[in-house]
Structures are given as structure tokens and as C-alpha cells.
Amino acid sequence: MPDRRIAVVTDSTSSLTAEEAAEHGIVVIPLQVIIGATSYDEGVGGASPQMVAEALKNFTPVSTSKPTPTGMLEAYQRLVDEGYDEIVAVHISGEMSGTFDSARVAARDAPVPVHVVDTRQVGPAVGYAAIAAAEAIAAGASGEDAVELARSWAEASTTLFYVDTLEYLRRGGRVGSAAAFIGGALAVKPLLRIEDGSIVSFEKVRTAGKALGRLEDKAVEAAGDRRVHVVVAHLSSPDRAHQLASKISARVDLAAPIRNAELGAVLGAHVGPGMVAVCVSPADRADL
Template sequence: MTIRLVTDSTADLPEEWLRAFGITVVDLHLVEEDGVPVSTSAATPDEIAEVYEGLLADPDCTGVVSVHLSRELSRTWQSAADASTRFGGRVLVVDSQGAGMAFGAVVAQCAWAAARGLGLSATYELAERLCRGASTFAAVESLDSLRRGGRISAVAAIFGGALSMRPIIILRGGTIDLAAKARTTTKAHQKVRSLLREELSKGDVLVAVHHHRSPERAEDMAAEIRKETTFPERVRIVEFDEVLGWHLGDGAVGVSVTGLHDTEFPIPGVSPQDEA
């Protein structure tokens, strides 16, 4: 008897992680006009309810914990909450208050813990706790994409774009704020690493370096972070999904930090030799 984990595509979990932990993903989408993306679309309650129904039809599945993109950034959490009311308490829904692997790493850890016997309520509580401690910093080329998508205030967008500065944003507690700015991309990435140091000093964490169409920048960021940690094997590179990428814009590089609940957690793609 097991608890299953559901999330959405903005968790940015690699396929290897999805297979390893048996996680089910609901897709969010870009909305296009004449072949050009103009907005994004949340999953509907009916789409998510269909996923829950399919999982709960398995006699071995006793419940579902569903963890989603911050409710401040998408209606997907609300759709999941609405869908959950159809299943008599067998589905519990978590507002991650985050995006990307900041909560994707939470989902993976919860799926692993559930497979080892953690119950429905305890898995939900673990997801809530880990999500509250996660954070994401990102260096973007401008705030125009976030403003266009309605994800940051016009005042912050104007301030961040002043004098061609490179904005550094932080996503924590469900909302996006301007954390700092720099004159060049290189200095912006240095500032991100500086802001990360406090997060990395908190103890055992998982780190994901995200990027949108900028793999070289992500590789450079990951390499520098690995030099500053005692756990380089826990620093992974993950591409932003199409929805987050559209909001952040080309060239964006972000770093998510999520607490590690159990140091025995098997990071897909990392061998015991890597961890030694």
C-alpha cells in the first residue's frame, strides 16, 4: 500500500527522476497565436481529477499528495484543490510557494519517503515543510518577460530595467521579488552566488542550476557552486520547462536550493563513488 506523488511540469523534474520515483506529471502549456507564444495555461480541475482517478484505481494506491507551482503564479494549485474534493480526503494538495526544482526536489524526496512506508498525512506534512524552506534565485536578461506575463509589478520591472541593468530575482514564500541588480551578466551571476552562500550554509541541501536556452552559462554557474560546497554531487543542471522559460526569457539562469530530508536519499545519476 503506497502513497503516490503528483506534480506539474513546472517542477522541472528530469525524466530520470520521474522514472526512479514513480512521479506523475500534469502538463502546463504555452498558448500560441499564429505560432507565437502569447501566454501560459494552467491545468484544469477535470484534467487533474482524471490523473487522480487513474492513480487511485490501483488497489495498491491508498492516497495521493499533489504538489504544485505557487498559487500566486498559476491557477494550477486551485485546479488541483478543486479536483481533490471529489476523492473523499484521499488526495491532499500542497501549494509549493515555489517553482522549478525548488519544489521538484521536494516531490522527489516525498515520493521516495512514501515508497518506504510514509503515510498520507506524514507525506503531506513533509512536503509542506520542505517547500517552506526552499528558495530560488535567478539572473535574467530583463524583467520584460515577467512583466508581460503579469508575474512581477510594473514598478519592479521599470526599476530592474534601469540603465540596462541585469536583474536578480528571488522566489520565496510564493512571490517574486527583485533581490539585486548588476551591470553585466557575469556580475549578475556572481551576485547570485553571493546570495546563495547563506542558503548553502544551512546544512544538507539539494541544488539545481536552471537555465533557459543557455547551457554554457548553467555549466559555468554549476562549476563555481561546486567549488564552494562540500557536496558537489548534489548540484545538478536542469533546463527550465517551456512555461517558466517563457516567463523568464532567453538567457535566464536560476539556482534552486531545497533542504535534504534524509542523506540516504538516492540522487538519480549519482553513483555511490560520486558521494564518497
């Protein structure tokens, strides 16, 4: 019996570059960004981080939308038409987006088995989980084994970030109104992390400079003695991101140079200009 062909799917919030997705054969399904009255797919040729940042600065309404189950099913069908027998779908936290639910609904009607993974993560941590699944499948792993590896990889990753204001997270329902009001009233700069799929505050500082220093220390702490991959992402804050990446580079065992990139349009819409994030993910399976 010939080997089963297993595809890996993720969504555009995974922060994979086009080159990374192509290298690992990962299919990326876009979320949508609505700027004013116009809807764009996230990604090349669609909504860019710069478009979102400019709209937010100009007080133009910005919102986001998950892929529909129908759109997901169409993507699965294309893969079946290409000869795939099984699909592993690795997605943003179900606590943060309805993308996971759309994938589950589509999976019920798919003509081949679809294993849907709620990574309980966002951004690059989702991307690293998808890459781990794709590499495992390329090495001969089953779909079920790839699912477990993706979950383990996401769980072993750390996502930390700083925002200039909680207002954008409040608008999107990602933090409560009371928390956003208190943060603004006291001029507090919260440091946030993804914990069990949701955003939680783990420390408060008074200045952006102190926030970057604490992000650096927490990233180093998350890396420990492991060899790691690190991504520093930002929205309209290249200088802050470059500074943070340089300092982390000198303190951790990197498997590759830190990737310093602007945050994707969908996530950017919920955090606003000035945001800086860092993702620390293991480079070796033995460190899960």
C-alpha cells in the same frame, strides 16, 4: 488491514526529469504552452524550452495555461483505478499559477483523499519536495506526514534567478509594469528570488557577469554547512549556467553533482532567453 497505497502527483513545472519521476513513482501532470495559435503540453513530445526561446526571440506570442480541474480529476481517477487509496499532490506556488487551485477543486470530487500541497516554490524546489514526499511514503510514512515533509522541504529550499529583462515577467503579470519599466530604463539587472510564493527583487547589479557572481555567493550562503542538492537552470544560456555551476561546485558540500539543465518550457515562457537560476535544497531531513 493491508497498507494503504499512496500516490504522489506533481506538475511539469517541478523540473523533474522523466528518469527521476519514474524512479520515485511520481505522476507528472503537464501544464500547457500556447505558441502562436497552437497549444502544447509541456514535456517530452510537447513544448520544449528551445521552441519557447525561439518563439520569444521571433516575437511570436507565447502564453501558458494551467491544467483544468477536469484533467486533474482524470489523473486522480487513473491512480484510483490502479489501486491507490490516497494521493499527495505537490504543486507550484498558488501565487504564481492556478495549478494549485485546479488541484484543490479536483480533490473535492476525487473518490479517495487527495492532500494538495502549495509548496510556495517554483521549479526544482517543487521537484525536491515531491521526491521527499515519495521517499517518505516508500519508507512507510502516512499521507499527512508526507504532506508536512513536502512543505518543510520546500520551505528549506532557496530559489534564486537572474533575467536579462523583466519584460517577460511583466507580460505574464509576475512583476508590475512600473518595476519592469524602471529596470529597463536604468539598464538594471535585477536578482530575484522566490519568497513566500512570490517573486521579489533582492539586489540590483549593472552587468550579467556581476549577476552571476552574486548568484554564486547567495547560493553558497543558502547552502551554509549543510549537504545540499543544487540545480542550475537556464534558457538559451548554457555557457552562463555552466560557469555558475562550476563555481558553486567548488564551494558547497554537494550530495550529488550539480544538475545543469535548460529550464522547462512553461517557466521559460515567463522569464525569457538569458535567464539563469539556481535552486539549493537540503539533502538530509535533519537539516530541515
